[in-house]
Every structure is written in structure tokens, then in C-alpha cells.
Amino acid sequence: MTTHLTKRLFVLSTILGIFLFLPRITLAAPVQLYANSGAIFAQAANPVKYSTSITEINLTPQQRQQLQAVRQRRNREINAVLNSSQRAQLAQKLRSGNNIYQALETLKLQSNQQDLVNAIVQFTNLKMKEISGI
Structure with a gap:
């Protein structure tokens, strides 16, 4: 006992x-991914240069999963900004082999749409850099 x-x-x-x-x-x-979102949208007036995708060399499976979630959210947010004909054009460009950034550059977006897309892309790029540790 x-x-x-x-x-x-x-x-x-x-x-x-x-x-x-x-x-x-x-x-x-x-990890808080949206800690600085207000500052990012304030800088959206500056033109965004679409960067190439972050290489996924030496990333953990968790980091890869986080990057995939960030990309999926980016795609949903961009689709919400576009009208139906622009969505169809974007889908056609993606099916023809263009990446998301090339396809977005070929769309004829209104200035407010372009500003929103630039903000989404810039915010996404920052989140992806944070996740990948670049």
C-alpha cells in the first residue's frame, strides 16, 4: 500500500x-496571422508587384498546410471582389496554365477592384513570408 x-x-x-x-x-x-491587418490595408494604395510563389523547400508539413490555407483564403477573397464574367476569365486563364498572378494581370479590373486585389495579394504575401520564415 x-x-x-x-x-x-x-x-x-x-x-x-x-x-x-x-x-x-x-x-x-x-500564432496570430491577422495581427497587423489594419496597417497592411492602409498601404494598399501602393501598386503591388506580384511575387513568384514561395518555394516550399525545407518546410514542415504544418507550414505547407498553413501556406495552402492562406492561398485558399486569398482565392476566396479575390473571387468575392470579381464579378461573374471576371471569375470566368480568371478560371479560363488558370486552366490554360497561367498562375494566379499572371491571370490577375490580364483581367480588366476597375480601380477599386484593383486596389482590393492588390491589398489581398500584399497581405497574402506577408502572411506567406511569415509562415515560411523568409
Whole structure:
């Protein structure tokens, strides 16, 4: 009986020690991807140069998954800005082998649409750089 109590106290004290001496594990929080979104949209008036995609060399599976989620969100946001004929043109350009940036440059966007797309692309590029550690 005494050995069971001793074992339990040892395990309990070990767990307590781990929580007290390694607070980063217990206080871990998810990364905030949208922390500076207000500042990014304020800079959207500047023309955005569409960058090539970030190389995924030496990325962890989690980083690759995060990049995929960022790209999917970018595509949804851009589709929300475009009208139906522009969406069809974009889809046709993508099917013909153009990447998203090349396809966007060929669309005839109104100035407000261009500003929104530039802001979306700029914000996405910053998030992708943050994730990939560039």
C-alpha cells in the first residue's frame, strides 16, 4: 500500500514539476496571422508587384498546410471582389496554365477592384513570408 502511494506521489510531483518549470508548454497559444491587418490595408494604395510563389523547400508539413490555407483564403477573397464574367476569365486563364498572378494581370479590373486585389495579394504575401520564415 505504501509503495502505491509513493509511486502516485512521485508521478504527481513529476507532472507538477513539469508544469511549473516548463511554462511555455502549458501557455502555448496559436500564432496570430491577422495581427497587423489594419496597417497592411492602409498601404494598399501602393501598386503591388506580384511575387513568384514561395518555394516550399525545407518546410514542415504544418507550414505547407498553413501556406495552402492562406492561398485558399486569398482565392476566396479575390473571387468575392470579381464579378461573374471576371471569375470566368480568371478560371479560363488558370486552366490554360497561367498562375494566379499572371491571370490577375490580364483581367480588366476597375480601380477599386484593383486596389482590393492588390491589398489581398500584399497581405497574402506577408502572411506567406511569415509562415515560411523568409
